[in-house]
Amino acid sequence: MKRVFVLAAVLLLWIVLPLSAQDADEAPGPGLGGIVITSSTAGDPATFNPLIGGDTASSDVYSWLYPSIIGVSPFTGLEEPNLAGAMAAGWEYDESGTVLTIHLRQDIAWNDGTPITSTDYLWAVEATRSGQIDSPRAGIFETMADGTPAGGNIVNIEAPDDYTVVVTFNKADCISFSDVNDVTPVPAHVFSALYGDDFAAMMDEPRRIPTVSFGAFKDVEFAAGERISLLADQDYPDAMLGFVSPSENVTLQVADENVATERFIGGEFSILGVPATRQEDFRSDPDLKEFPRFEFTGNGFTFFGMNHANPDNPQPGLDEDGNVIPQEPHPVLGDVLVRQAISHAVDMDALIEGIRDGNGFKVATHTIPTSWVYNPELQYEYNPELAMEKLTQAGWLDHDDNPDTARICQDCLFAREVDAEFNGSELTLDLHVPAGSEIGEQMGLFFQAEMNKVGFNAIFEAIDWGSAFLPELTGQTFDMNMLGWSLGLPVDPDISPFYYPDVDVPGSGFNFVSYYNAELIELNDQARVVPGCDTEARAELYARVQEILFNDMPYFFMYVSESMTAVLPGTKNWNPTPFSRTYSTDAWVSPAVTQP
């Protein structure tokens, strides 16, 4: 009986009948657009308070409830004045580039009627700077309120009147502009009534439900491990249609991506960020073709970090006086020729086509195709012959004329510079990816196979993120580890968090590859103080930065993922852009199933 049942499931699984879709152009009216249900694998939010929150699960919730000071356009991915949900109506710098004056919109109010003013932003600034709360954002300030150094560039923020904010920077720095947005304005009249000057008291009630908000949705209802529900706020002045179409915006926790995908197909979710392994299903499975989908180039890239320094002897990039310490090279990857050889050894087109089903945009530097610094001409050349040539040139010889065995060091860099006894050693290294991602494991295996074809002995292993991958990555004891960076909007080509020697700190810094190039740092420093942060002038400097990165290869830059988002058939007013798939949520009409 049981067996018949399972068999029936097997047979029926692939005979799925099409849904009928219908289309109309308008939303029926306020709160009549159904319920928007999204899935989240991020877990429970730690807090609904934007001043103490840092995790994405939390910001996914409170970003509906509070304005930002300066908005990022969903159409350009850049900061623009007068955007829905943002306070800024315009801004300008003084001649020195250190004083930023922001003019605020005068037409917006919290949903209890209180106008939104500079006081609201200033209260948040004061709390963040107080040092009394756990805030990952305190580092934007030069000093904390009590004078202790905080390491940032913002000297002071003040409000000459209700609709003007003046930010003073220590020095002109193009990347400091977005720091202003790190602090989220909160309704000062509510928060000061609740906490007064005792900012630390916020930490005692992280899950306090916000009563006054500004956004298309309000009124958090939270069920642990289960859902977060927000109700439409028809008082929201920036609603696209003049009213909020869905009656409710629900986020449901789902632990497993495949389950989330099936539940979306079953109609239980309004929208799905399609997992990379399932994108091909939505493209080619006839039963899924009627799901409207949007494919776009994401704003992050995947790479293999290549350790430049000896993993047996991890050293910081700077000594105590701030001077650069020359580090012992990595026995294999310390030589730029070997790194370049790897870039010629791996057929990235085959990887993107075969493993990622074409969902990848090949890159060879640290920026993404939608950025203003992108240079399409920098591409790794797939040429195994050249790879072998470069290895030979680097002193790694194919001693037995058999490409399947590992090459051997004969006067390679490490033998020349560090230890002559290294001669005769095999060209071997560890290739690690974090366990748990099917695609990541496949890419690791592919790299292994490709590298071994030109004479490496690459040893691939997928290892646990928390207990193995991170410790060896931050501890700088790895050889080649695969990771991805997701770049926030707007994307800035600044490289200081990744390749400066001061963040080369075994145990925690993010220059874990111990990369150092004086010219690169000089160029980046220049690009940060370009007068007026003129994009063209900066782009010129970054063109050279990218060439250096391309040649030096601190990372094997792999690809920017092509992402896919799908909605249920019959969804209306979904107008996705590469920068946001959800900015128009307040106009949606969604047919998600709420009661089976």
Place this chain on the structure above:
Amino acid sequence: MKAKSRNIRALAPENREEYEFTPSLTMWQRALKRISRDRPTLGAIVTLLILAAFSILAPVISDALQIDPNTQDLRNNYAELFAIGHPLGTDELGRDHLSRLLYGGQISLGIAFAAAFLSLGIGVAVGAFAGFYGGIADDSIIWFVTTLTSIPSLFLLILISALLSPRPTTLVIILSILGWTGTTRLVRSEAYAIREQEFVIAARALGASNLRIMFLHIVPNMFSLLIVDLSFSLGSLILTESALSFLGFGIRAPTPTWGNMLNGGLDYARRAPHLVFLPGLLITLTVFCFFLLGDGLRDAFDPKIAD
């Protein structure tokens, strides 16, 4: 054995319960006879032997068919069943699915067997020791066993897996560390009961050492119990291996196991259903056979069931 039985009969010819002293068949003969009539159990044994043979012969079969479990062919991935050169299709990297299933079986079954025997060994040794000596040794062992078993085992499994990153050998150790307590309890209570019986007292009177008594008299006496126990734990271990893969703490790529193949295949359930159903069916079939075998053996060895 027969001679001995005759002696007993000769000594007590008029004993009414004669049949208890002169079994017409030994325990083993009776069990064998029962199993030979128990078709499901026989079927399970045959299936397991076939599965084991295929797994052991994985390299031979792969060579014969000229298919290698690790050769990638990205231009020929997700091949369907009965594709040319790949009888069971290929996986997401274009690797041959048949040979991966064979090698996966080798590792899954290998882990299960190694872990089952290792934990049986630990369990018997510790249990016999505790039951036989009693006293403080017994108390502290039982305290430790109770403590260990009171922690929900999957939690402990996940913690220890994070500690010793799971490769086939470490997974065997992890599973054994957590798997021996059941056997220990079983052996301990049995040893406790047996140690006051006549044959043990007799052996002791003849000057046998404690160790000798433990392993030559007590352990063989519970052989049937242990075999049943072993069969069940083999099945559960294969399930545990797959569950760990699902939770992300199983054997990692590139080593194939049925568990990680099934879990990985879930990503491609629509595109290439064979990548899910074949490893799933093999796990289910194997576990089914082990449990059926355990069930059949328990009945076969049960002295209380009349023929």
Place this chain on the structure above:
Amino acid sequence: MQEYILRRLLQAIPTLFGITIIVYAIMLLVPGDPVSLLAFDPKIRQDERERLARQLGVSDPFYIQYLRWLIGDDWMMVDSNLDGELDAWGDNYGILRGDFGTSFKFRGSNPLELIGERLGATIELNTFVLLLGTSGGLMIGVLAAVYRGRMFDRATRMFAVLGISIPTFWLGFMLIILFGIVLPRFLEGYGVGSGRPILPMGGRCPPVRGGCPPIYERLHYLILPVSASALGGIAGWSRFMRATMLDTINSDFMRTAFAKGLPARSVWYRHGFRNAIAPLTVFLGPAILGLIGGSVIIERIFTWPGVGLLLYDALLSRDHPVIMASVVIGSVLAIGGLILSDILHAIFDPRIRY
């Protein structure tokens, strides 16, 4: 009897103590630290990470961390402003005084509250699983024993064994697709239904406003997770019940009852069943324990908001206070289950005297 219960409760104390030491030690032995997991973000500066590490107290040696967790640090001086000097009294009371600390991941949240938010869901699911598993298993097991060797016995043996042989996560996944997508669309093709899921594909409550309705209004949310989870229980209980029932059948008092000429039905159920049930109680405790541990997989597949998932996430993010609190609560429940099962056993089995 009271004395026996008291003794069992006292015995539980060293067990609990041992559990906390074992788990704490393993937890700290696992490489990798909570801070690099919590703050893996290039925007967070180095000294902030160090400050976080000292705040969380994760850089102290094992025994200090364990003792602080166990008995607190309010009786000693600590370095409160992190300048390297001891300057204030500690503010941890330790779990012996009911202070479970503060979650690392959910800063400011009490681990007990985090567990409390979810314990109801776990208990709800497991109660139904246990009820279905035992009642279904008992029924099938008794009938299999009564009809030993016949078709019913053989069929249920196969069914029972098959039920525990399918990997739970695979079974759950197939059930979700079957009742959520395949069946409804198949039926829709024949003009039945709207093609929407027949049963919810996950979750515990309807995804709409207004909290969770009382359980009798959302029983359909329980059907899939409970069936997937109870299958193993039904199988186990039915085999066990069949065996004990057969033991009972072959016992003297049953033969006597038949010999007296009592009607077969009354012999089976009044004498046989009642006597067979006694040894079953022994297995109740381990069964409860198995469900607490095993529910991680069911919770993950069916998105059931229980403690299992919380602990799983805590393990991944090295949230020490939450891991320890869940382990303590889980073990207390498990030990409670074991004691309860011993007590029931004592009540049901007249041969046991304490």
